[in-house]
Amino acid sequence: MCDLVDARRTAEIVGALRPDAVIHTQALSDVDRCELEPEAARAQNVDATANLLQALSRAQAPGGGDRALLVYVSTDYVFDGAKGTPYDEEDEPRPISVYGRSKREAEQLALGYPRGVIVRPSTLFGPGRANFCDTIVARLRAGEPVEAFSDQVTSPTYTVDLAEGLEALCAALGGAGTPPPARVVHVANAGGASRVAFAQRIAALIGGSPDLVRPIPMAAQGRPAARPAYSALTTIHLARLIGRRLRPWDDALHAYLHQAPSRN
Numbered sequence: 626m627c628d629l630v631d632a633r634r635t636a637e638i639v640g641a642l643r644p645d646a647v648i649h650t651q652a653l654s655d656v657d658r659c660e661l662e663p664e665a666a667r668a669q670n671v672d673a674t675a676n677l678l679q680a681l682s683r684a685q686a687p688g689g690g691d692r693a694l695l696v697y698v699s700t701d702y703v704f705d706g707a708k709g710t711p712y713d714e715e716d717e718p719r720p721i722s723v724y725g726r727s728k729r730e731a732e733q734l735a736l737g738y739p740r741g742v743i744v745r746p747s748t749l750f751g752p753g754r755a756n757f758c759d760t761i762v763a764r765l766r767a768g769e770p771v772e773a774f775s776d777q778v779t780s781p782t783y784t785v786d787l788a789e790g791l792e793a794l795c796a797a798l799g800g801a802g803t804p805p806p807a808r809v810v811h812v813a814n815a816g817g818a819s820r821v822a823f824a825q826r827i828a829a830l831i832g833g834s835p836d837l838v839r840p841i842p843m844a845a846q847g848r849p850a851a852r853p854a855y856s857a858l859t860t861i862h863l864a865r866l867i868g869r870r871l872r873p874w875d876d877a878l879h880a881y882l883h884q885a886p887s888r889n
């Protein structure tokens with residue numbers, strides 16, 4: 626176990642492990658908590674990333690002095706959502722929340738590391754952690770209504786597909802010492818969906834009533850943090866690097882609801 630906020634401990638552990646590659650998924654990803662506790666957001670998202678990068682810069686990969694590959698898992702929330710069509714890797718981030726700004730700052734730190742690569746997924750669902758999808762399934766199965774944002778579109782991303790994509794990406798990014806052929810790679814299931822469309826698709830797939838899905842605007846819930854209205858992602862670089870894109874979100878959702886053995 627390694628608390629990345631603890632710089633000394635992080636340096637000790639990275640120095641002992643001397644990894645070839647690190648996939649840095651740690652974050653304070655509760656968007657509203659980040660808005661209310663900006664110091665915690667900075668510590669967990671920016672300072673922790675800086676600690677890891679410093680430790681990696683000092684540590685040597687096995688067999689020589691080459692630095693480890695660092696894959697920094699960022700977010701679609703670095704965009705402001707104003708584009709209205711899917712964001713690609715060349716689009717300029719303009720975060721609109723404390724969370725988004727802290728993740729963008731960490732992205733810039735990762736770009737300052739010679740073998741740093743930014744990966745951006747979008748709204749995650751999958752086994753092992755309570756998520757929007759599981760909440761909807763539970764409520765619909767109980768015959769309870771579900772409120773879903775009508776004015777937020779993302780690229781729902783299945784964590785199992787994300788993990789497979791990350792593994793293929795690490796292989797494609799090359800071994801120790803190789804400069805990464807891309808610095809920003811979107812890794813998300815193909816397509817985009819509003820929260821309402823996602824919830825209605827879940828209802829259809831589990832035989833629940835679509836009438837229980839109640840569309841509401843984001844503003845109606847009065848959440849502390851602003852969310853981008855549209856942050857679907859293209860995955861142009863991923864296709865070039867690993868020779869394929871992740872399947873459409875709808876197929877991934879079907880797989881999660883009907884195949885995943887360990888779903889809550």
Ligand SMILES: NC(=O)c1ccc[n+]([C@@H]2O[C@H](COP(=O)([O-])OP(=O)(O)OC[C@H]3O[C@@H](n4cnc5c(N)ncnc54)[C@H](OP(=O)(O)O)[C@@H]3O)[C@@H](O)[C@H]2O)c1
Pocket residue numbers: 627628629630649650651652653654669673698699700701728746747748749750754
């Ligand atoms: N959730 C989404 O929809 C979404 C969308 C796009 C991008 N992302 C990004 O994807 C990544 C994972 O997000 P998530 O929502 O799955 O977050 P999560 O469930 O909160 O996972 C974060 C992980 O980081 C660990 N962690 C927290 N603080 C740590 C520390 N100081 N030192 C070491 N480890 C620590 C946590 O360990 P414990 O479990 O032990 O606390 C947890 O395993 C994040 O980088 C996030 O920004 C998430």
